[in-house]
Amino acid sequence: MKEPVITSELVESHGLSPAEYEKIEQILGREPTITELGIFSVMWSEHCSYKNSKKMLRTFPTKGDCVIQGPGENAGVADIGEGWAICFKIESHNHPSAVEPYQGAATGIGGILRDIFTMGARPIALLDPLRFGNPEIPRNRYIATGVIAGIADYGNCVGVPTVAGDVYFADSYNGNPLINVMCVGLLRREDLTLACARTPGNFVVYYGNATGRDGIHGATFASEELSDASEERRPAVQVGDPFMGKKILEVTLELITERAVEAIQDMGAAGLTCSSCEMAGRGGSGIEIDLDKVPQRSENLSAYELMLSESQERMLAIVPPERLEDVKRILSKWDLPCCILGKVTDDGLMRVAHKGRMVAEIPAALISTQAPEYDPESKRPEYIDSLEQFDPKTFPMKEKSQDILLELLATPTIGSKRWVFEQYDHMVQLNTVVAPGASAAVLRIKDTEKHIALASDCNGLMVYLDPRTGGAMAVAEAARNVLCAGAKPLAITNCLNFGNPTKPDIYYQFEQAVLGIGDACRILNTPVTGGNVSFYNENRGQAVFPTPVIGMLGLIEKPGHITTVGFKDPGDVVILLGPHAATLAGSQYYYSLKKKIVGPCPPLNLEAEKRLQDFLLRAIQEGWIKSAQDVSDGGLGVALAECCILSRGLCGAEIALPEGLTPAIELFSEEPSRVVISCSPKHKNKILQEAEKEGVPATVLGRVQGNSLSMTGLFSIPVSQLKESYESFSL
Amino acid sequence: MKKVKFGVVIFPGSNCDMDCVHVLRDVLGQETLELWHKERNLQDCECIVLPGGFSYGDYLRTGAIARFSPIMEAVTAHVKTGKPVIGICNGFQILCEAGLLPGALIRNRSLRFICKPVHIKVETKNTPFTNFTKKVLTLPIAHGEGNYFIHAEGLKDLKDQDQIVFRYCDAGGKVTPESNPNGALDNIAGIVNKERNVLGMMPHPERCSERILGGIDGKHIFQSIIHTFTGQI
Numbered sequence: 001m002k003e004p005v006i007t008s009e010l011v012e013s014h015g016l017s018p019a020e021y022e023k024i025e026q027i028l029g030r031e032p033t034i035t036e037l038g039i040f041s042v043m044w045s046e047h048c049s050y051k052n053s054k055k056m057l058r059t060f061p062t063k064g065d066c067v068i069q070g071p072g073e074n075a076g077v078a079d080i081g082e083g084w085a086i087c088f089k090i091e092s093h094n095h096p097s098a099v100e101p102y103q104g105a106a107t108g109i110g111g112i113l114r115d116i117f118t119m120g121a122r123p124i125a126l127l128d129p130l131r132f133g134n135p136e137i138p139r140n141r142y143i144a145t146g147v148i149a150g151i152a153d154y155g156n157c158v159g160v161p162t163v164a165g166d167v168y169f170a171d172s173y174n175g176n177p178l179i180n181v182m183c184v185g186l187l188r189r190e191d192l193t194l195a196c197a198r199t200p201g202n203f204v205v206y207y208g209n210a211t212g213r214d215g216i217h218g219a220t221f222a223s224e225e226l227s228d229a230s231e232e233r234r235p236a237v238q239v240g241d242p243f244m245g246k247k248i249l250e251v252t253l254e255l256i257t258e259r260a261v262e263a264i265q266d267m268g269a270a271g272l273t274c275s276s277c278e279m280a281g282r283g284g285s286g287i288e289i290d291l292d293k294v295p296q297r298s299e300n301l302s303a304y305e306l307m308l309s310e311s312q313e314r315m316l317a318i319v320p321p322e323r324l325e326d327v328k329r330i331l332s333k334w335d336l337p338c339c340i341l342g343k344v345t346d347d348g349l350m351r352v353a354h355k356g357r358m359v360a361e362i363p364a365a366l367i368s369t370q371a372p373e374y375d376p377e378s379k380r381p382e383y384i385d386s387l388e389q390f391d392p393k394t395f396p397m398k399e400k401s402q403d404i405l406l407e408l409l410a411t412p413t414i415g416s417k418r419w420v421f422e423q424y425d426h427m428v429q430l431n432t433v434v435a436p437g438a439s440a441a442v443l444r445i446k447d448t449e450k451h452i453a454l455a456s457d458c459n460g461l462m463v464y465l466d467p468r469t470g471g472a473m474a475v476a477e478a479a480r481n482v483l484c485a486g487a488k489p490l491a492i493t494n495c496l497n498f499g500n501p502t503k504p505d506i507y508y509q510f511e512q513a514v515l516g517i518g519d520a521c522r523i524l525n526t527p528v529t530g531g532n533v534s535f536y537n538e539n540r541g542q543a544v545f546p547t548p549v550i551g552m553l554g555l556i557e558k559p560g561h562i563t564t565v566g567f568k569d570p571g572d573v574v575i576l577l578g579p580h581a582a583t584l585a586g587s588q589y590y591y592s593l594k595k596k597i598v599g600p601c602p603p604l605n606l607e608a609e610k611r612l613q614d615f616l617l618r619a620i621q622e623g624w625i626k627s628a629q630d631v632s633d634g635g636l637g638v639a640l641a642e643c644c645i646l647s648r649g650l651c652g653a654e655i656a657l658p659e660g661l662t663p664a665i666e667l668f669s670e671e672p673s674r675v676v677i678s679c680s681p682k683h684k685n686k687i688l689q690e691a692e693k694e695g696v697p698a699t700v701l702g703r704v705q706g707n708s709l710s711m712t713g714l715f716s717i718p719v720s721q722l723k724e725s726y727e728s729f730s731l
Numbered sequence: 732m733k734k735v736k737f738g739v740v741i742f743p744g745s746n747c748d749m750d751c752v753h754v755l756r757d758v759l760g761q762e763t764l765e766l767w768h769k770e771r772n773l774q775d776c777e778c779i780v781l782p783g784g785f786s787y788g789d790y791l792r793t794g795a796i797a798r799f800s801p802i803m804e805a806v807t808a809h810v811k812t813g814k815p816v817i818g819i820c821n822g823f824q825i826l827c828e829a830g831l832l833p834g835a836l837i838r839n840r841s842l843r844f845i846c847k848p849v850h851i852k853v854e855t856k857n858t859p860f861t862n863f864t865k866k867v868l869t870l871p872i873a874h875g876e877g878n879y880f881i882h883a884e885g886l887k888d889l890k891d892q893d894q895i896v897f898r899y900c901d902a903g904g905k906v907t908p909e910s911n912p913n914g915a916l917d918n919i920a921g922i923v924n925k926e927r928n929v930l931g932m933m934p935h936p937e938r939c940s941e942r943i944l945g946g947i948d949g950k951h952i953f954q955s956i957i958h959t960f961t962g963q964i
Binding site for chain 1: 743744746747749750753754767783784785787788789790843844845846847871873875935937938941943944
């Protein structure tokens with residue numbers, strides 16, 4: 001085949017700027033071949049190079065006692081003691097899911113699983129933070145049901161339980177859903193495997209599915225805005241094969257526990273290109289591969305296509321020669337061929353041969369270290385200053401709070417997600433102690449007393465109102481959620497979903513949200529162990545709500561500390577920890593029921609948040625608390641309703657709000673740093689005294705009683721009716 | 732105390748294999764072997780478990796390829812000697828495909844995967860799997876194709892021979908249409924063969940064998956097997 005001539009049009013169609021192209025020529029000292037141009041274009045795409053986000057990501061706190069592996073590897077790793085560690089990461093599959101919901105989501109699951117098991121960790125849980133457009137629009141329903149089925153079919157088949165996740169519906173996500181997937185793996189510390197090819201002479205071994213033309217330029221596709229033309233990108237979406245996913249999972253873990261490999265990386269975004277040059281780059285070595293050895297499922301694949309294909313379920317391992325027979329034995333047990341593509345070398349070059357010709361010869365490390373880095377212009381968006389402002393004087397509202405509560409419970413965003421999580425196998429592996437539907441999922445760590453709690457959170461609306469506060473709020477909420485399950489928040493991973501970063505107001509949202517996340521992580525002592533940036537989440541020029549999703553890992557030292565949402569026994573005292581509310585800004589009351597965006601963003605006092613969280617953890621560990629629920633979407637009213645609905649036997653409560661408050665604001669405000677707890681009457685005074693000592697506001701709201709949620713002077717609703725509203729929405 | 736030797740078969744794509752091993756070995760303290768599907772020797776296991784999962788991805792028809800795994804010949808021979816086999820979820824599907832149990836499992840009525848706890852009524856105690864269970868059990872299901880079907884003649888046979896072991900029911904043990912999660916004919920959740928030594932069931936007893944996971948109704952099924960062999964629990 002004749003090689004195309006490198007023209008400026010060709011360079012541009014690869015998403016490379018003239019300056020970037022010049023840099024490529026500098027690195028090579030010559031004009032690139034077409035294959036090399038392809039390699040640079042994917043490695044320098046936003047998706048792989050983080051060129052517009054790197055500078056801000058460096059501001060994250062990434063160190064901490066529990067951090068074994070921070071950002072830069074396939075996933076982060078946190079220590080949970082007794083030789084065990086948790087490997088976790090979150091990724092986005094937004095663009096593929098927008099054009100092909102089922103496969104887009106399914107391959108998202110496949111990809112994040114591979115990031116975890118290549119580190120030597122067995123995946124033990126999946127979480128899916130999902131943001132869909134308004135469900136009244138048929139296209140959004142098609143996307144939502146397709147995505148959920150895609151997640152279910154892949155996750156269920158590979159046998160990794162989907163235990164949590166949050167689901168929002170908002171017009172802002174019309175046509176550009178956010179499909180974030182988080183995977184959590186468990187490993188012995190000594191099994192930690194890094195994707196680093198250090199030793200010259202080691203073999204480069206390919207196993208898994210054969211390579212086809214699917215997914216070429218998937219990473220580039222993920223780095224541009226969605227438009228009407230995006231439909232044409234359908235071929236850039238790959239097709240998942242969960243059975244192969246399961247086989248390579250088992251094979252990879254077997255290879256690692258038998259110490260048969262030096263390093264492993266999956267061929268995910270940017271395929272063979274990314275895995276080979278990153279492993280060599282990290283290890284300071286070179287790598288030599290012969291593309292004729294790559295198993296191929298289409299005929300006449302060019303070198304360019306072979307290097308850029310994103311066919312799924314393919315792995316690249318670095319194998320010492322003396323372990324090659326062991327690798328072959330393990331692969332053949334699972335009926336997988338072992339294909340040796342080449343060797344690790346000592347000259348630092350990535351050399352690619354195809355049909356007897358050298359088609360690429362690039363200094364491996366430079367592809368990453370010399371990747372462009374930008375500092376985009378940032379400008380405070382005008383909308384922030386022209387938001388409709390909440391005015392308590394225009395209150396009280398006309399509707400009855402009873403009707404508001406029932407309406408809120410029935411909204412797709414607040415209502416029960418049972419219809420979603422019953423499609424996911426959330427029990428396989430026998431670790432799920434607290435199932436989906438709670439504030440956080442709780443999994444046991446077999447053979448120990450320990451449990452982990454997992455939650456994902458982000459209220460994109462709050463981030464829209466004030467990116468810095470909203471970013472911090474996402475961390476604080478995720479931390480409160482694992483705390484409410486009885487866990488100490490340990491560390492986070494994040495998935496930063498934003499619009500086009502070359503637009504100054506979008507970049508402002510990104511920059512401020514990152515700073516806000518950093519603020520909260522420093523004070524709450526939950527370092528960032530890794531994550532993912534997804535830009536260009538725009539549909540027809542309109543960006544989605546800035547949505548930096550936080551995935552939180554919490555540790556529970558003893559089974560007795562596990563705490564759940566539902567009220568437990570009649571007579572128990574219901575207490576609100578945290579301040580009373582002053583605003584309905586940013587609430588679902590306005591957004592979902594009134595279709596209005598009302599600011600300003602409620603303030604978050606991180607010092608007060610930290611005091612609240614420390615006190616809550618101590619109270620749980622002391623055994624004073626019988627249930628705990630974070631106040632978030634829908635406010636205190638919804639939180640109390642959930643405490644009733646999620647109790648065994650549908651316990652009610654008699655609540656009397658303190659005098660002097662505007663009930664509607666207190667009930668439906670979504671101000672942060674508030675938690676509803678219940679306790680036995682004998683612990684009431686202790687909690688109130690100790691809270692006061694710690695400077696944590698605590699208000700007795702009432703007690704668990706009967707089978708209705710009664711709000712003195714306002715309403716009394718049977719819990720069965722609350723539940724009916726709560727479970728009324730499904731797709 | 733006398734122990735039973737269990738063998739849990741691992742097909743490529745099985746995903747409840749280690750869950751079954753955990754319950755049998757760690758919770759119930761039985762000798763438990765992991766049997767790779769390519770083996771032809773059951774190593775004197777007394778009871779064989781075909782676990783849940785997606786053998787071979789279940790891309791064709793659930794269980795349709797697994798039945799051709801080399802180990803299935805040995806399992807069939809084991810059945811002929813009268814020793815027990817229990818197939819759970821995908822295991823049940825494989826047993827039907829292998830002809831070791833009658834009928835078939837088709838897609839759920841909702842066409843969706845369903846994972847949730849259900850109630851099942853124990854219809855007969857006259858099996859080695861149910862002589863130690865309560866009347867109504869609460870066990871999770873997790874399947875996309877658990878809708879049991881058999882032709883009218885076959886159903887009559889099942890009834891005449893007391894082969895229907897479990898039926899989906901409500902919390903009080905009443906077999907009602909509302910308590911049928913997947914559309915299974917006659918609410919059938921589990922059956923035995925005529926010889927009563929092969930059980931297939933869609934619910935997962937291994938997921939309900941420890942209190943921390945929500946109950947131990949499933950453990951009683953395994954304990955029944957142990958009781959049958961040893962006379963002890």
